[in-house]
Amino acid sequence: MVSETISLPKPRGAFASFWNSFSENRGAVIGFYVVLAIVFIAVFAPILAPYNPLEQFKGATRLPPFWIHGADSKYWLGTDAVGRDMTSRLMYGARISLFIGLSVMLVSMVLGVILGLASAFYGGIVDVIIIRVMDLIMAIPSLVLEILIIAVTGPSLLNTVIAITIVYLPRYVRLLRASAIAELSKDYVTAAKVSGVGKLRLMLVTVLPNCTAPLIVQAALGISDAILEASGLGFLGLGAQPPTPEWGAMLADTRDLMQSHPWVMALPGLCILITVMAINLMGDGLRDALDPRLRKS
Amino acid sequence: MIKFLFKRLLLTVPTFVALMFITFLMIRLVPGDPIEVRRGERGISPERLEILRHEMGLDQPIWKQFGDYVWGIFHGDLGTSVISKTPVLHEFLTLFPATIELSFFAMLIAAGLGIPAGVFAASKRGSVYDQSLMGIALTGYSMPIFWWGLILVLFMSNTLHLTPVSGRTDLIKYFYPAVTGFATIDSLISGQKGAFADVLRHLILPSIVLGTVPMAVIARMTRSAMLEVLEEDYVRTARAKGLSAWRVIGVHALRNALIPVITSIGLQVGTLLAGAVLTENIFSWPGVGHWLTESIARRDYPALQGGILLIASIVIMVNVLVDLTYAAINPRIRYGK
Numbered sequence: 350m351v352s353e354t355i356s357l358p359k360p361r362g363a364f365a366s367f368w369n370s371f372s373e374n375r376g377a378v379i380g381f382y383v384v385l386a387i388v389f390i391a392v393f394a395p396i397l398a399p400y401n402p403l404e405q406f407k408g409a410t411r412l413p414p415f416w417i418h419g420a421d422s423k424y425w426l427g428t429d430a431v432g433r434d435m436t437s438r439l440m441y442g443a444r445i446s447l448f449i450g451l452s453v454m455l456v457s458m459v460l461g462v463i464l465g466l467a468s469a470f471y472g473g474i475v476d477v478i479i480i481r482v483m484d485l486i487m488a489i490p491s492l493v494l495e496i497l498i499i500a501v502t503g504p505s506l507l508n509t510v511i512a513i514t515i516v517y518l519p520r521y522v523r524l525l526r527a528s529a530i531a532e533l534s535k536d537y538v539t540a541a542k543v544s545g546v547g548k549l550r551l552m553l554v555t556v557l558p559n560c561t562a563p564l565i566v567q568a569a570l571g572i573s574d575a576i577l578e579a580s581g582l583g584f585l586g587l588g589a590q591p592p593t594p595e596w597g598a599m600l601a602d603t604r605d606l607m608q609s610h611p612w613v614m615a616l617p618g619l620c621i622l623i624t625v626m627a628i629n630l631m632g633d634g635l636r637d638a639l640d641p642r643l644r645k646s
Numbered sequence: 647m648i649k650f651l652f653k654r655l656l657l658t659v660p661t662f663v664a665l666m667f668i669t670f671l672m673i674r675l676v677p678g679d680p681i682e683v684r685r686g687e688r689g690i691s692p693e694r695l696e697i698l699r700h701e702m703g704l705d706q707p708i709w710k711q712f713g714d715y716v717w718g719i720f721h722g723d724l725g726t727s728v729i730s731k732t733p734v735l736h737e738f739l740t741l742f743p744a745t746i747e748l749s750f751f752a753m754l755i756a757a758g759l760g761i762p763a764g765v766f767a768a769s770k771r772g773s774v775y776d777q778s779l780m781g782i783a784l785t786g787y788s789m790p791i792f793w794w795g796l797i798l799v800l801f802m803s804n805t806l807h808l809t810p811v812s813g814r815t816d817l818i819k820y821f822y823p824a825v826t827g828f829a830t831i832d833s834l835i836s837g838q839k840g841a842f843a844d845v846l847r848h849l850i851l852p853s854i855v856l857g858t859v860p861m862a863v864i865a866r867m868t869r870s871a872m873l874e875v876l877e878e879d880y881v882r883t884a885r886a887k888g889l890s891a892w893r894v895i896g897v898h899a900l901r902n903a904l905i906p907v908i909t910s911i912g913l914q915v916g917t918l919l920a921g922a923v924l925t926e927n928i929f930s931w932p933g934v935g936h937w938l939t940e941s942i943a944r945r946d947y948p949a950l951q952g953g954i955l956l957i958a959s960i961v962i963m964v965n966v967l968v969d970l971t972y973a974a975i976n977p978r979i980r981y982g983k
Contacts, residue, residue: 376784485664488965489958492920493938497668497954500942501675577790581924584792585939600793607796608804618793626788633784 370638377634383627391443398437399424402594406432411610429599429613430606438594439620445595446624449510449579450572457514458568461521466552468522469529480526483519491516492581499587506595509588513578517571524567528560562639569632573625580621596621650973658962665962669955670715673947724952729944734952738934743827744814745933748925749918751849752856757911760861761904764868769895771873779865786862791921795855795928802851809851812930816844856925860914867910871903878902905972912968916961 372378390397400406406424410432415425426435468479486494498512532538533556541555582588583597591598596617603614699705703714718724724734760783767779803811810816814829822836830849833841875881876899884898885891923935930936934953941949 481660481664485661485668488661488665488916488962489954490916490920490923490961492923493954493957496923496938496942497672497950500947500950501672573788577788580790581792584790584924585927587939587942597790597792600796604796607800611800614793614796614800618790618797621790621793622785622788625790626784629784629788 367638371634374634374637376630377637380627380630380632380634383623384631387443387624387627388447390440391447394437394440394444398434398440400434400437402433402438402441403592404433406434408432411606411613413610414612414616417612426616427612430603430610433592433594435613435616438599439596439616441594442596442599442617442620443624445506445589445593446576446579446621449506449513450576450628452510453513453517453575453579454568454571456510457517457571458521458564460514461518462525462557462564464518465522465525466529466557468526469533470548470552476526479522483522486516487519491578495578495582496585496587499582504582504587504590506589506593509579509582512582513575516578517575520567520571521564524563525560528563529556532556532559565639566632566636569628569635573628573632576621576628577625651970654966654969658966661962662959665955665958666716666719667712669951670712672954673951676947719955724955725948727941727946727949729946729949734949735956737937737949738953738956740824740827741932741934741937744829744931745919745922745926745935747828747830748849748852748856748931748933749915749922751853752918752921752925753860753911753914754857755853756857756860756864760864761868761907763861763865764907765872765895765900765903767865768869768872768876769891776869780869783862783865786858787866789858789862791855791858792924792928794858795851795925798851798855799928810848814845814848814932815841816848820844852925852929852931855928856918856921859921860911860917863914864907864911868903868907871906872899875899875903909968909972912971913965915964919957919961 371381406428409421409424409428411430412424412428413420414427414435415422417427420427424434424436426439428434429438464479468476489497494516495509495512498515499508502508502511529552538551538555541551546555579588580595580597580600583595583599584601586598586601589595589598591602599617600614603610603617607614696705703711706714722735724738726733727737730737763779763783767776770776799811802808815833820833820836820838820841822832822838822841825832825835829845830842833845872895876895878899881894881899884894889898919935922931922933923938925931926933926936927939934957938950938953938957941947941953
């Protein structure tokens with residue numbers, strides 16, 4: 350007698366099922382690959398970049414990129430007003446922008462999770478204070494609040510990160526508070542409470558994992574917003590200071606070259622646009638895949 | 647409703663107090679006290695320093711200083727600009743109409759294009775039109791507007807010579823008294839030929855730049871609100887009755903889809919004012935956004951302090967108004983909380 354074993358397809362893991370619904374969205378997949386490419390460039394900028402981004406080549410200033418007549422094949426995206434290689438500067442710029450985006454996202458998310466959970470769990474005066482402070486932050490237009498913080502702390506890359514982190518904090522706090530409050534009324538939380546789970550464990554182990562889907566979506570979109578915000582500050586001269594190759598700051602000192610050498614202005618902006626768009630595309634896909642309730646179509 | 651109104655207003659009081667406290671603290675946290683900043687390079691004698699400190703109340707205990715500051719605010723005294731020596735409130739009020747005007751036209755463009763785009767995309771869901779419109783919206787949403795502004799100036803002004811590069815009006819050709827502070831109205835009142843058209847030509851690029859992000863947000867929002875509404879039973883009923891697609895979408899569905907859209911437009915006032923800082927800088931637009939960044943460059947802290955206080959207060963008040971309007975339209979909100 351032969352016993353037959355029937356082989357069933359393995360049940361899909363969480364990641365596989367996520368990828369399946371994520372990859373349905375073509376835009377999201379494109380965004381994802383563009384983001385991967387940018388991360389690759391940012392990580393390996395020191396190897397990939399042909400030159401030091403701060404090195405000035407005398408006699409090679411304002412060279413156009415390769416598709417315009419008069420280009421020098423040594424500098425294939427041209428050079429800026431003082432003869433720095435644009436390719437290298439843009440590559441290092443990816444590093445700075447991603448650093449800003451990621452650090453703002455991480456810090457404001459961690460702080461936001463803590464404050465949001467505290468607000469939902471303790472309620473009462475803790476909740477009132479946290480929510481009032483968040484309302485205050487949200488009442489001041491983002492860029493104006495950043496200007497206020499930077500006026501006090503002085504313009505620098507680190508202070509840019511601090512200012513934007515503060516500005517973005519309310520998003521995470523409110524999101525976490527709202528979803529934690531919704532979760533708290535559910536039976537599994539009551540069950541955990543009854544079985545004597547401690548408050549900290551209840552917060553971090555029982556409730557938090559059930560709030561992660563909207564959090565991940567918010568985090569992805571938070572990165573792109575932070576990059577945009579930081580480049581705006583850089584453009585106003587309040588963010589990263591020259592000669593740092595930050596995309597926004599690179600734009601700021603090209604305005605007098607705008608007419609004669611438009612690419613010096615066009616390229617950094619294009620980099621910001623592509624990066625932010627790719628992250629947003631990916632974020633939209635993440636939202637559709639992780640949080641069907643928020644599905645936009 | 648009265649109760650709701652009262653509650654909502656009461657909730658803003660702690661926010662205002664905190665706001666005053668933060669702007670009050672700010673000027674004290676800035677490296678070097680206000681006197682140091684004022685002294686400049688020439689320096690002043692220690693005696694004069696003491697007199698100045700006393701005049702500015704800096705020798706008082708901190709709680710007394712805060713009290714004086716709040717007292718001043720309630721009497722319309724927001725301090726005096728260090729550079730221009732004029733009261734901050736006065737300076738703000740002269741510049742604010744320019745920002746309102748710009749924001750108004752930006753919103754007009756944003757809603758005027760964003761709502762139809764969203765409705766159209768929703769009605770052709772999944773089609774090439776839908777995908778390309780949403781692609782454009784995503785681009786607008788991801789746009790670094792300062793760069794967008796420069797690109798537009800490069801093409802429209804420098805290459806095609808269609809629009810002026812900066813400012814609100816051509817000061818060499820046209821001069822009219824600032825009656826209302828709104829260039830569009832003032833130029834009409836003055837009756838000068840071509841002045842109004844000139845003002846509009848100056849307005850168009852900055853409005854497009856400032857309106858880009860709100861337009862994208864509105865288009866995306868309208869589309870998703872429409873999609874939701876289009877699945878409702880009453881829409882199916884309207885269709886079954888044999889109403890034209892136009893009427894179903896344009897009248898029955900749009901009406902209900904617009905409620906969240908209009909609320910979001912109201913809530914974008916803060917975004918607009920933040921965007922105005924960048925836009926006004928690109929186009930040398932003489933509004934409060936440009937003034938704020940100038941104040942930083944000139945280390946004019948009283949101006950910065952007063953300006954931030956005023957802008958934040960305006961945003962808080964507008965948000966209250968939006969909430970109240972929303973409550974008036976939607977009875978379900980009224981008794982909540």
